Amino acid sequence: MTPATTGQATHGTSAPLGDEHSWGAAAVVVAIAAIQLALPPSVTLGPKWLIPAVEVVGAVAIRLIWIRRPTQASSRTVVVGYLLMLVGASTLNGLLLLRSLLDDIDESGKSLLLAGFAVLIINVLSFALVYWQLDGGGPGARAAGTAHPDFQFPQQPDDRNWYPTLPDYLFTAYTNIIAFSPTDTMPLTHRVKLLFTIQSSISLLTVLVTLSRAITLIN
Secondary structure: OOHHHHOOOOOOOOOOOOOOOHHHHHHHHHHHHHHHHHOOHHHOOOOOOHHHHHHHHHHHHHHHHHHHOOOOHHHHHHHHHHHHHHHHHHHHHHHHHHHHHHOOOOOOHHHHHHHHHHHHHHHHHHHHHHHHHHHHHOHHHHHHOOOOOOEEOOOOOOOOOOOOOHHHHHHHHHHHHHHOOOOOOEEOOHHHHHHHHHHHHHHHHHHHHHHHHHHHHHO
16 A cells, blocks of 8 residues: 555654754754844843853753653653743743833843844744644644644645645744745644744734834834
């Protein structure tokens, strides 16, 4: 029996934050942490190293947990909780950036402008990881062809053997902050519609309020 008749995908593997694009997922986490380290003090909570350290150490711990207990539901719950923490950190960065403007915190216009772009990048990277892990039960379910999708990608109706991987979710997260709405990839379930709303709201806040104010300060 062929993969097309069983619904089995022809490529890919499974595991949160790893084996499908494991190095890619790890690189995304490292990039998020590095960008947050570069944010000005007014856009961070506590010591600048605290949240990035939690993110990196958390990713390593999750990987070790998954190696020991790859099939347990509790392991996946920990992964989803970690990724939602990334979303919370991204949201916090956006709110602190807005507060720095409203409270007239002493930051240069150039610094605020760069911080605004950094918050947008963190937004894309964090939500892409969340979408990648949540969609259809995760990369393992998608690779096995047993997923009940949360997203409808344009390739899926024409190719039953195709399934989305990490770069597809990076692109989806990017287009959502640019258009402030879905583009070619449609959210199907309530949970991803809520996440889309949160992501686009953060980017709207950053672009229309924070960046416009920063440009005014430069002038």
